Amino acid sequence: VVSKLRFSISMSVDGYVAGPDQSLQDPLGKRGEELHEWVFSLSSWQEAHGGEGGDEDPVDARFGDAWSTNTGAYIMGRNMFGPVRGTWESSEPWHGWWGEDPPYHTPVFVLTHHAREPLEMAGGTTFHFVTDGIEAALERARAAAGDRDVSIGGGASTVQQYLRAGLVDEMQLHVSSVLLGAGERLFDDLGGGPHGFECVELVSSARVTHYTYVRS
Amino acid sequence: VVSKLRFSISMSVDGYVAGPDQSLQDPLGKRGEELHEWVFSLSSWQEAHGGEGGDEDPVDARFGDAWSTNTGAYIMGRNMFGPVRGTWESSEPWHGWWGEDPPYHTPVFVLTHHAREPLEMAGGTTFHFVTDGIEAALERARAAAGDRDVSIGGGASTVQQYLRAGLVDEMQLHVSSVLLGAGERLFDDLGGGPHGFECVELVSSARVTHYTYVRS
Numbered sequence: 001v002v003s004k005l006r007f008s009i010s011m012s013v014d015g016y017v018a019g020p021d022q023s024l025q026d027p028l029g030k031r032g033e034e035l036h037e038w039v040f041s042l043s044s045w046q047e048a049h050g051g052e053g054g055d056e057d058p059v060d061a062r063f064g065d066a067w068s069t070n071t072g073a074y075i076m077g078r079n080m081f082g083p084v085r086g087t088w089e090s091s092e093p094w095h096g097w098w099g100e101d102p103p104y105h106t107p108v109f110v111l112t113h114h115a116r117e118p119l120e121m122a123g124g125t126t127f128h129f130v131t132d133g134i135e136a137a138l139e140r141a142r143a144a145a146g147d148r149d150v151s152i153g154g155g156a157s158t159v160q161q162y163l164r165a166g167l168v169d170e171m172q173l174h175v176s177s178v179l180l181g182a183g184e185r186l187f188d189d190l191g192g193g194p195h196g197f198e199c200v201e202l203v204s205s206a207r208v209t210h211y212t213y214v215r216s
Numbered sequence: 217v218v219s220k221l222r223f224s225i226s227m228s229v230d231g232y233v234a235g236p237d238q239s240l241q242d243p244l245g246k247r248g249e250e251l252h253e254w255v256f257s258l259s260s261w262q263e264a265h266g267g268e269g270g271d272e273d274p275v276d277a278r279f280g281d282a283w284s285t286n287t288g289a290y291i292m293g294r295n296m297f298g299p300v301r302g303t304w305e306s307s308e309p310w311h312g313w314w315g316e317d318p319p320y321h322t323p324v325f326v327l328t329h330h331a332r333e334p335l336e337m338a339g340g341t342t343f344h345f346v347t348d349g350i351e352a353a354l355e356r357a358r359a360a361a362g363d364r365d366v367s368i369g370g371g372a373s374t375v376q377q378y379l380r381a382g383l384v385d386e387m388q389l390h391v392s393s394v395l396l397g398a399g400e401r402l403f404d405d406l407g408g409g410p411h412g413f414e415c416v417e418l419v420s421s422a423r424v425t426h427y428t429y430v431r432s
Contacts, residue, residue, distance in 0.1 A: 013389060013391065013403075013427055014231070014402075014403035015230070015231045015403060173229060175229065175391065175425070177415035177418050177427050177429070179403075179409075179410060179413060179429075181403075181406065181408040181409050181410070181411070182408045186230075187229075187230035187231060187395075187397075190397065192397040192398045193395075193397050194395060194397070195397070197395060199393030201422075202393050202420060202421075202422055202423065202424070202425070203420065203422070204418060204419065204420035204425055205418075206417075206418055206419070207418065208418070209391070209418070209420055209425040211229055211393050213393070213395075
């Protein structure tokens with residue numbers, strides 16, 4: 001078993017993985033939630049959120065928890081962790097978008113320029129704040145993950161940094177028919193890349209297409 | 217029957233509809249042909265080009281001639297017509313990429329800043345050179361198409377002009393798993409759009425996903 005660095009991300013057909021103008025009201029940017037509607041329709045998501053199940057497609061169900069399966073640690077950018085910019089000092093320190101029990105249940109390494117003590121949440125999630133770059137974050141995440149994989153949670157800028165460094169082993173794109181028109185583009189600032197990926201599976205439901213790539 | 221303005225275009229998952237550095241050797245830009253490999257595998261294309269048929273998917277076969285079905289006239293940009301820039305004067309005037317019998321078999325309106333006499337080819341294709349803008353080209357194409365549709369052949373810049381003007385009724389995107397990394401992006405310079413499109417079908421083979429949108 002080899003631990004991989006991978007990501008699984010929902011994208012609009014016009015290339016955005018988040019809408020513009022992230023804020024407290026719009027953690028994923030304006031209209032960003034539309035990228036994830038295929039997940040919200042899954043019975044696994046519905047059950048976890050008190051819904052009634054739905055009209056899920058078995059193809060989509062296969063990919064709904066790809067981001068967390070066999071993941072022993074996460075890496076995310078500061079903007080994915082929260083809307084705070086600059087230092088973390090505050091009378092009410094930001095604890096992430098996800099409430100007391102975030103859905104990670106592993107160590108999560110947050111890339112930031114501003115140091116902060118680790119933040120232990122319920123359910124096994126601890127946020128660690130890494131100020132010395134993507135390689136350092138990856139090293140710590142690999143150590144925490146053991147045999148399991150390290151997943152990049154996002155957003156676009158964090159994924160791009162790891163792609164540019166040639167460190168990503170596997171990527172999954174979930175491309176819905178949404179046209180966002182603005183926001184954070186995944187395939188940008190990659191200097192003509194990413195290079196060296198082979199598509200090993202392309203499969204769709206009527207909602208979304210799942211493209212899986214491995215480093216060849 | 218209402219005549220529509222529409223387009224059907226192959227795109228990489230990172231958003232490009234042509235590679236970079238178009239030239240005589242690379243009409244579609246570097247690696248641009250990879251976008252169309254799903255078409256080359258179709259038996260209709262194989263038969264037309266002396267091939268042996270292939271491993272085509274019935275889903276792809278449905279979309280292989282979408283660009284030409286019920287099309288009474290085409291509009292294309294000057295770069296899609298050829299690599300010539302500036303005036304058309306030449307000892308060997310450019311006649312398009314497609315040889316004596318281009319695959320259009322209808323009038324084709326080429327957007328250009330440089331006037332030129334119409335160019336009549338074999339098989340019913342006549343290239344008309346339109347110097348007074350996209351609305352004028354559309355008006356002439358509609359008159360030529362009658363009850364049939366007007367198809368925008370490409371490239372990206374021409375499609376964008378019609379999308380910005382809100383004139384497109386239907387669009388089909390054929391998104392393969394290719395990662396080009398550079399080239400001509402379809403969804404660019406659209407001012408936050410395109411707006412007002414509804415996806416009416418998303419269906420894929422193992423090679424390519426076909427997204428169909430209509431103006432809602």
